[in-house]
Amino acid sequence: MIQRQKGCNDIYGREAKIWKYIDSVIDAVMEKYNYTYIRTPLIEATELFHRGIGESTDIVTKETYDFVDRGGRNITLRPEGTAGVVRSFIENKMYGDNLPVKVYYNGTMYRYERPQSGRDRELTQFGMEILGSDDPLCDAEIISLAVNIYKMLGLKEIKVNINSLGDNASRLKYREELVKYFKPHMDELCSDCKERLEKNPLRILDCKVDCDSDIIKNAPKTLNFLNEESRDRFEKVQEYLDVLEVKYEINPNIVRGLDYYNHTVFEIEAKVDGFGANNVLGGGGRYNGLCKELGGPDTPCIGFACGIGRLVTALELEKVSLPIVEDVDLFLLYVNEEEKNYAAYLSQELRLAGFIVDTEYNNRSLKAQFKQADRLNAKYIAVLNSEDINNNEIKIKNNKTKEEDIISLDAIIYYLDEKINTNIEEDYGECSHECCGNHDGCKCHNHEEEDL
């Protein structure tokens, strides 16, 4: 038996419809915010992700899928979206365009790690970046944009945590102070943190073992080490967030792992029961140093990324009802070959007329065909009958009320149009999405109606 690769998933059926729906919401929202879609390769040169420079060396231990191709090139499957976007920005000389460049991506990423709750080896992330502006409004827009996508999808319980690392000078100073603070407390830290003290002291604040200890609670906070410029900048971000009516909390323990981050960093978490250890839906921050580090012009950038898998989990746990079409409009049943031919013909006609139509393929008993119609949630069913067909008639039954009408075959499109397209309101009830009445990007059936 060939099994799928560790940490990879097949997504199909209802779940696949949820994924497609999420994609459609992302596309609609990003369009309104005027971000353009960008597709970069899944494979990149290994050194794009394993740069090994900066203040920590653990960057090279990143858990990526690396291989050497037939030409001897060192290749890495992209573990995240930002580096590829920045590489593309530089390579295509987008810095010559009108800045800032606002882009979004949505695609598969690979991480060579042990799968566990909320963490797969193959994952899908969407994200957006603003390249070429250092204005605090960009920081606020990215955060509010992320929040708005979650809201549009119907997610209610989300929490925004923000922090500022300050500029490089502030950040370095903070790092020094942190090491100075923890050194005397070495013995009280867990073994992992002792190592982190050397490699990446900022991450001690994230430690799961020691997180409740007073040593960590009383550790120096990034915000106390911001120089005046950085502090002003962070205040400006908060001001814009207030203007955009984004609720947030300042959480000094949000540091993000990578050393190219500076100034604003943030995470958005789902506050849903049952999420386990990984309840962060997405996060991001400002990375003003990355573009230059990759050999491009010194360009300030900020971005956000969100794992779609976790998003789907959150939507399910919150029992958000999504406008996903799972019903067929009409199911055609038949017994003999003449009727089967007609079923084939009629289903094509009606499909091309815009209805969702299905029929029997395996010549099963009528009983089995009725069951099939129910499994497919057929709104209407029709048992084709040679005699009826010759009389230019068809019996159509409402599969819910069991009311049956005998109508002329010529009138079937008109009949279905009236029955199906006028019953949408009552079938789907009131729309519960927050977006209703406010935005026209909503894909709810109610809104589709209005659009028509």
Add this chain to the structure above:
RNA sequence: GCGCCGUUGGUGAAGUGGUUAACACGCUGGUUUGUGGCACCAGUAUGCAAGAGUUCGAUCCUCUUACGACGCCCCA
């Protein structure tokens, strides 16, 4: 990379070192040769993740591998 627990039909699962692997759901057919969802009857794993070992004999014991769940590391 480390730790811990798992893997039995389409699904949920019971079970045992010894020739037919329970039960339920589902599915298919029939009772009812063309208007169902109920009821009843029948069928539905040459098979217990894969491989190796112990044994007269392994789904069951041992080992290895693969995959799954959860946690650590890492976190983009």
